[in-house]
Amino acid sequence: MTKPQLDRGAGKPSRRERVREATLAEIKGIARRHLVEQGAAGVSLRAIAREMGMTAPGLYRYVSGIDSLLVLITADMFEELAAAVAAADASVPSEDTDLRILTSLRAFRSWAVTHRAEFATMFGPRVRLAPGTDLTPALEAGRRFGATFYTLFDRLLSEERFPLPEGDRITPGLARELRAFADTCGFSAPHIPVEAIMVLSTCWVRLYGVVCMEVFEHLDFVMHDMEPLFESELQNILTGLGVRYQTP
Amino acid sequence: MTKPQLDRGAGKPSRRERVREATLAEIKGIARRHLVEQGAAGVSLRAIAREMGMTAPGLYRYVSGIDSLLVLITADMFEELAAAVAAADASVPSEDTDLRILTSLRAFRSWAVTHRAEFATMFGPRVRLAPGTDLTPALEAGRRFGATFYTLFDRLLSEERFPLPEGDRITPGLARELRAFADTCGFSAPHIPVEAIMVLSTCWVRLYGVVCMEVFEHLDFVMHDMEPLFESELQNILTGLGVRYQTP
DNA sequence: CGCTTTAGTGAACGCCGTTAGCAAACACCG
DNA sequence: CGGTGTTTGCTAACGGCGTTCACTAAAGCG
Incomplete structure (x- = not known):
């Protein structure tokens, strides 16, 4: 009934967008922690994915590569x-x-x-x-x-x-x-x-x-x-x- | 006849020491060039060895690892x-x-x-x-x-x-x-x-x-x-x- | 319900550092 | 010269990395 309609463009973010945003935030959060704990050399997509219970290629849905993650x-x-x-x-x-x-x-x-x-x-x-x-x-x-x-x-x-x-x-x-x-x-x-x-x-x-x-x-x-x-x-x-x- | 005797300790470097020194210099030289051409991330033992016609483990006779090479x-x-x-x-x-x-x-x-x-x-x-x-x-x-x-x-x-x-x-x-x-x-x-x-x-x-x-x-x-x-x-x-x- | 878009997986490729065991080359000594 | 110990470099292997590709399963939507 009250399910979200297609109010794209200007309306609230859809459920999909919200969970996507949350996942991206989690990625960045873990990356940030690894950066702090082990230095820039210690930030790796595989380690982040491992910690999230995913596999590394999955992260490519959110980030176009390790470099762009670091820029983010x-x-x-x-x-x-x-x-x-x-x-x-x-x-x-x-x-x-x-x-x-x-x-x-x-x-x-x-x-x-x-x-x-x-x-x-x-x-x-x-x-x-x-x-x-x-x-x-x-x-x-x-x-x-x-x-x-x-x-x-x-x-x-x-x-x-x-x-x-x-x-x-x-x-x-x-x-x-x-x-x-x-x-x-x-x-x-x-x-x-x-x-x-x-x-x-x-x-x-x-x-x-x-x-x-x-x-x-x-x-x-x-x-x-x-x-x-x-x-x-x-x-x-x-x-x-x-x-x-x-x-x- | 005029071959080097064992004048270790204070005398001239033996032949072995000289060639060893030369190899180390070559390693450092290539590392340096890679550093300039590709940045610090581009310096790798394997690439250096490849360029010298050696294999990476061989370099460990000269350097105790990539980190110590970078320090050198x-x-x-x-x-x-x-x-x-x-x-x-x-x-x-x-x-x-x-x-x-x-x-x-x-x-x-x-x-x-x-x-x-x-x-x-x-x-x-x-x-x-x-x-x-x-x-x-x-x-x-x-x-x-x-x-x-x-x-x-x-x-x-x-x-x-x-x-x-x-x-x-x-x-x-x-x-x-x-x-x-x-x-x-x-x-x-x-x-x-x-x-x-x-x-x-x-x-x-x-x-x-x-x-x-x-x-x-x-x-x-x-x-x-x-x-x-x-x-x-x-x-x-x-x-x-x-x-x-x-x-x- | 069916169709489309999206999220995530597994396998693979080619890099990397590093360790262990082994064979050839070398330097030295009697 | 031959014998001996050291030095050098190799292969094989392990685990980690980024990235690509083909594929499945789920979610969203009309």
Whole structure:
């Protein structure tokens, strides 16, 4: 009687679509757990299928291959990271721009060090994927993640917290690249000068550097706790942006 | 008559040792080429053996497994990178500290972008190696590579080019980590204050950040030529060190 | 009910790392 | 020279992997 009619296109998902979605979610969930427990090399379709009580070829109904599965979960992880940062941002009074920035950046590092395998997949070299793999879903999600920071930075900018560097330090080539960067990221409102994009890029590169160094464990045989170095670098970065730093 | 006697221990390598060494070099050479041509995932004992006209188990006489082979070539690559930087350094007048630093850092980036697969293996997350793999050879070589920069920095330090940051910005925790860092790296001559080590770390992190970002191609869908950004960051870093920057 | 679309299976192919047992080549010694 | 122990490389085999193909069974739908 109340069985679903064919209300495709705009209506609710059919039963089939729901169970299909659930199965896909299960696949991604197990893949994600394997990623965490055994690293990227430990994610395999056969192992996932085995754990689900299926056979590997069955997974091809849901995913077009191991590479595309990895891209899918990478996209999920970007969403998750963005949500974690946004949650931290929302946990402090919205007027306190300084604290919001500080909290967001700390949340970024914090997520990274508690999700090392994920971070390596998202921000490390693409070592597992065959060249030519379609990265669209991950790139899309990455772009959305970036937007989290653009809005914070935009606010900082409109509050005129820091002096922009002199334009003559920006070579024409750099200016062109920065423009391209801003355009593609949807961060090129007309009021944003190229000098500001330059500052943003520099900050991002520095943040990326500390966090990568920590997560990839390239100093861990020599420095056992990287948090102090991160905090110090964070202080440097924020001070340059005219943002008030306070110890955690 | 002139056949080699048993002058083991201190004398020249025996014939056996020489051919053995040559075979190992061939193995590493092919592995390296596969790494460059197909990425880390494309390095396999079977493929190497096939190309050498051998079978895979035969390689186990030379290498204790794929992981240890990867560690070996990683060590080689560190040596090579160190040599490339040293060569660039030696190509400019030794009195001109400013130019030596500038040249060395550019050489680092230059090697990285022309050896992307190698750089990813050396400086990226250890995604291919089973946890627990013995990394000693690579770590050793990495340490020697680091020394290249310490000496340059040490010179800069003794010339008192830049003011050290105030000590009160260095928390006790950070100071402890920095000391550990310097000790393990053999960069802890008594005249080096902890503030200097801090500056060195910061610079290294920033350099690492730009280069990783470029090599891992995390902005390449948005910024097609990263050199201007690198040069800009380089200028920032060097200016902070009191080193004269000049465009390439 | 019958037809179509979908989900999942089993077998197969060709890769991979790694182990064990065995035969040839080699280096050395008397 | 012959004998002996070591080094080298092979074959065979095990288990794991991604992926394709042909096929069955179920679900959805009119």
